[in-house]
Amino acid sequence: MTIAAAGIERALALEVRDLTVTYEEASEPALAGVSFSLSKGECLLLIGPSGCGKSTLAMAIAGILPRSIEARVEGEVRLAPELAEPGKIGYVFQDPDLQFCMHRVDDEIAFGLENLRVSRDEMAPRMQGALAAVGLDVALATRHSVFSGGMKQKLAVASALAMDADLVILDEPTANLDPDSRRHVYDVTRRLKEAGKTVMVIEHRYEPFLDVADVVVELAPGGRVRAMYRPEEAPRRAPRQRRRRATVHADKAPVVEARDLALRYGPRDVWRDVNLSVRPGEWLAVLGPNGAGKSSLLEVLAGLRRPTAGEVRYRGELVHRMPAKARYGRIAYAFQNPEYQFLYERVADEIAGRVLGDEVPDDVERELQAFGLAGCAHLSPFGISQGQKRRLAMAVMMRQGADVWLVDEPTYGQDEASERMILERLDALCEAGKAVIAVTHDLDLVAAHADRVMVLADGGVLYDGPPEALLRNQELLRRAHLDETAPVERSRVQADGGVPEREADDPPAKSPSSGCRARSPLRRWHPDVKAVALLCVAAVALCARTFAAEGWIWALVGALAFGLGWLSPWKLVKRLSPLVLIYTVYLWAFAANAAAPPGTRVVHWLWFGLSAYGFTQGLLVVLRTFATVVLAYVLVATTDGTDFMVGLSQSFRLPPKLSYGAMAGTGFLGRFKHDLDVFRMARRVRGREGWWLLRPVRYALPLLAQSIRVSERLAIAMEARGFFGPPAERWDARTYWRHIRLRAADVVAAGAVVAAAVACLWAH
Numbered sequence: 001m002t003i004a005a006a007g008i009e010r011a012l013a014l015e016v017r018d019l020t021v022t023y024e025e026a027s028e029p030a031l032a033g034v035s036f037s038l039s040k041g042e043c044l045l046l047i048g049p050s051g052c053g054k055s056t057l058a059m060a061i062a063g064i065l066p067r068s069i070e071a072r073v074e075g076e077v078r079l080a081p082e083l084a085e086p087g088k089i090g091y092v093f094q095d096p097d098l099q100f101c102m103h104r105v106d107d108e109i110a111f112g113l114e115n116l117r118v119s120r121d122e123m124a125p126r127m128q129g130a131l132a133a134v135g136l137d138v139a140l141a142t143r144h145s146v147f148s149g150g151m152k153q154k155l156a157v158a159s160a161l162a163m164d165a166d167l168v169i170l171d172e173p174t175a176n177l178d179p180d181s182r183r184h185v186y187d188v189t190r191r192l193k194e195a196g197k198t199v200m201v202i203e204h205r206y207e208p209f210l211d212v213a214d215v216v217v218e219l220a221p222g223g224r225v226r227a228m229y230r231p232e233e234a235p236r237r238a239p240r241q242r243r244r245r246a247t248v249h250a251d252k253a254p255v256v257e258a259r260d261l262a263l264r265y266g267p268r269d270v271w272r273d274v275n276l277s278v279r280p281g282e283w284l285a286v287l288g289p290n291g292a293g294k295s296s297l298l299e300v301l302a303g304l305r306r307p308t309a310g311e312v313r314y315r316g317e318l319v320h321r322m323p324a325k326a327r328y329g330r331i332a333y334a335f336q337n338p339e340y341q342f343l344y345e346r347v348a349d350e351i352a353g354r355v356l357g358d359e360v361p362d363d364v365e366r367e368l369q370a371f372g373l374a375g376c377a378h379l380s381p382f383g384i385s386q387g388q389k390r391r392l393a394m395a396v397m398m399r400q401g402a403d404v405w406l407v408d409e410p411t412y413g414q415d416e417a418s419e420r421m422i423l424e425r426l427d428a429l430c431e432a433g434k435a436v437i438a439v440t441h442d443l444d445l446v447a448a449h450a451d452r453v454m455v456l457a458d459g460g461v462l463y464d465g466p467p468e469a470l471l472r473n474q475e476l477l478r479r480a481h482l483d484e485t486a487p488v489e490r491s492r493v494q495a496d497g498g499v500p501e502r503e504a505d506d507p508p509a510k511s512p513s514s515g516c517r518a519r520s521p522l523r524r525w526h527p528d529v530k531a532v533a534l535l536c537v538a539a540v541a542l543c544a545r546t547f548a549a550e551g552w553i554w555a556l557v558g559a560l561a562f563g564l565g566w567l568s569p570w571k572l573v574k575r576l577s578p579l580v581l582i583y584t585v586y587l588w589a590f591a592a593n594a595a596a597p598p599g600t601r602v603v604h605w606l607w608f609g610l611s612a613y614g615f616t617q618g619l620l621v622v623l624r625t626f627a628t629v630v631l632a633y634v635l636v637a638t639t640d641g642t643d644f645m646v647g648l649s650q651s652f653r654l655p656p657k658l659s660y661g662a663m664a665g666t667g668f669l670g671r672f673k674h675d676l677d678v679f680r681m682a683r684r685v686r687g688r689e690g691w692w693l694l695r696p697v698r699y700a701l702p703l704l705a706q707s708i709r710v711s712e713r714l715a716i717a718m719e720a721r722g723f724f725g726p727p728a729e730r731w732d733a734r735t736y737w738r739h740i741r742l743r744a745a746d747v748v749a750a751g752a753v754v755a756a757a758v759a760c761l762w763a764h
Helices: 054-062 105-115 122-132 149-162 180-193 207-211 294-301 326-332 345-352 364-372 386-397 414-429 442-450 468-472 474-479 525-542 547-564 569-591 612-637 641-650 656-665 665-686 692-720 744-761
Strands: 012-021 033-040 043-047 071-079 089-092 167-171 198-202 215-220 224-229 256-265 270-277 285-286 309-314 331-336 404-408 433-440 452-457 461-465 602-605 607-613
Touching: 012 054, 033 054, 033 198, 033 215, 043 054, 043 207, 054 071, 054 167, 071 414, 071 547, 089 149, 105 122, 105 149, 105 207, 105 461, 149 180, 167 180, 180 198, 180 207, 180 364, 180 474, 256 294, 270 294, 270 331, 270 452, 270 461, 285 294, 285 442, 294 404, 294 433, 326 331, 326 665, 331 386, 345 364, 345 386, 364 452, 386 404, 386 414, 404 414, 404 602, 404 607, 433 461, 433 569, 442 468, 452 665, 461 468, 461 474, 525 547, 525 612, 525 641, 525 744, 547 612, 547 744, 569 612, 607 612, 641 656
Parallel strands: 043 198, 043 215, 089 167, 167 198, 285 433, 285 452, 331 404, 404 433
Antiparallel strands: 012 033, 012 071, 215 224, 256 270, 256 309, 452 461, 602 607
C-alpha cells in the first residue's frame, strides 16, 4: 500500500483505490478491492455486518495498518497533504479500553495535544471543552480505570475532539452509551461537520447519523463494497415488534431474590436499597445512565462481588454461600467486555471448553455457524471483531444448562441479523422457564422483549415495573438519561460550531502538580532522582555484612518510608506480607543447609544440618534483600508512574519513545490487580477455578498473555494519537502537560541520602 501526500485534487480529503488487507495467518483477506473517495468537509457513514472489515478499513486509512499492526496491504490510501502530518487524523477505537494511553483524564486528553505541540496554557480549555462536548462531567485528575464502559467511550471521543483533527474517525462511538449520551455524540458529529471537519462514522445503529452523512458505504461479508448510497437511499433497520408472549410463571417461587442491597466503592455509594424478585420465565431489563452501577449489580447477583449490605438468594439459598461449581452451574453470566471470560487461544477451543486438535467437532462447527462465526475456528478470540467477540461470549455462555442468565449488553456491536439471533435465543430461554436479567441501553429491545424493567439511577431504583408505563413517562426517562429525543443543551457551544469552550464563570483547570492536599517530602522529590537515590541505597544495603550495619541501614530505610514518605506501617506490612512466607522458607533453607565452619555446633535432624551460624548468615541475607524490597515499595508508593516517565524525557532528555515505551511495556503492572480479579471471576463462572494452591500457575500464562496484549494495544493507541516521528523521537519535539522540575534541592537531598547509606556501611 502507498500513502501519498501529494497529487490529489484539493477538494479530496482521501481516496481509497483497490485496497486489499490480509492479516497474518488468515486464509482470506479482511478487505478485498475496496475503492471510494471522500471530499473535505464531508461525512461518510460506513455500515455492514459484524466482521466485514469496517474497523480494518478505518485503521488502514489512519495508517495504523501496516505501520503498527502486521498485515499484507495492497492498493492505495491517498491522503490530502495536511492529513499526512501527525495528529491530523483523530481515531476513536471500537473498544475505548484499547486506546487509553495514560491513567488520568487530563493526561489522556493531553497526550494527543502534546504530540501536536499545543502549548500547555491552551491544553486546559481544550480538555474542558471536549469533556463538555460529550457530556462527561468529571474532574480532570480522575483515574478513568473506575469509569463504566459508557464513560470510557465518552472520554475516548473527547480525546479525539480535543486534538482538533482534520479527519475524525469514529468507530461505533455510541456503543455502550445511554440514550442521553448518544444525543451528545450525534450533536458533536453534526458540529464537527459544520466546523468543516471531515468525518467517518462506523455504526450498526446508524439511522440518526443519516441526517449528517453525505455518503453511505456498505461493506459485505468478505470485505467488499456491496453498495454506495445517498443518505436518503440507505437501508433502514426494521422496527422491532413485540413477538414474545408472556412466559412469567407467576405462581412459582422466585428463582432470584435480592433484599436491601447496597454497594459502596470507597467513600462513594454506588446504589442502595435495591430489592428485586425474578421468577422463572421472566425477562428483567436493567436500564440506567452510564456509571449508575448496572454492571456491578449483575456481578453482585452472580455472586462475583459481595454487596456492602443486603443479600442475594438463589431459590432461597444465599448465593455467596453456594459452592462455586454449584452456583455457576445454575447462574450463567456474560461480562460487558467479552474478552474477560475468554480462557483459550482459539475460538473453537472456547466453544468446546477444552483444547481441540486440528479437527473441529461437528457440534462446535454448528455453534460457530449459528452464531455467525464460520471460518473463525482457528483464530484467536482476542483478534476477531468486537461484534464477533460478543457472539462468541454468548455462544460459550449458552452451552451451560443454567436457570438464571445474567447478560451485560447482549446486543453490543451487532448487526441486525446477529442481534435478532441473540434475542431469539434469549426469548427461547424464557419460554423454557429460565430467567433472564439483561443490562441494556436499548429501549427498543426493552419494548419488544422485556417483561419487566428496572431503572437504576441517582444511587437507587427509580422505577420497577412494566416497560409500557416507563416508555410513556417522559419525565422519568429524562431524569434517568434515557430520552434520546430531548434537545442537547448548547449554551456552552462556540458560535463557530466547534467544541465548547469553558465559560468565564468556570474555575480554571488545575495542572497535575497543583492541589491543596499536603504531599510528603519524598513525593515532592523529582521522581527519577529519587529512583536513582533509592537504587543506590539498595545497592549499599546488599553490601552490609554485619548486624550493626544492617541495623543502621534499616533505620535509614524506616526514615525514608515513614519520616520522609509518610507511609502507613500497616499498609506496608499488609502489602508485603506475602513475601514474609517466602523469606521464612528461604531462612529455613539457609539455616538447614549452610556449610558451617569447623568447630561450629551442628544439630542433625533428618537430612538437615542446623546451626546457629547458618541461621545468622541466613538472617543477614534476608535482612539485606528484604531491605531492597521495602525500598522498591517506597519508590512505587511515593511516585506517580506518569511523572516518572515524563521526567525521563523532560528532565533527562531521553527520547520519548523510550520513556513512554517503557510505560507501555510496564502498563500491565497498573492493571495487575484488576486483571487478576477479572481472571478469577471468569474462571469461577466457567467452572475452571481449580484447586487454590495451583491457581497462581493457572493464572500465570493468561496474565502474561494479557500483559503482552495490553502493551501492544497501548503502543498502537499511542501511534494513533500522533506518537511517531519527531514527537516520539526527540524530547524537545513535543510539549508537556505535566511540568516535572529538576531542582538543585532534589539532587542535594538525594546525595545526602546516599552518603548516609554509605556512612552506615563504612562505620561498621
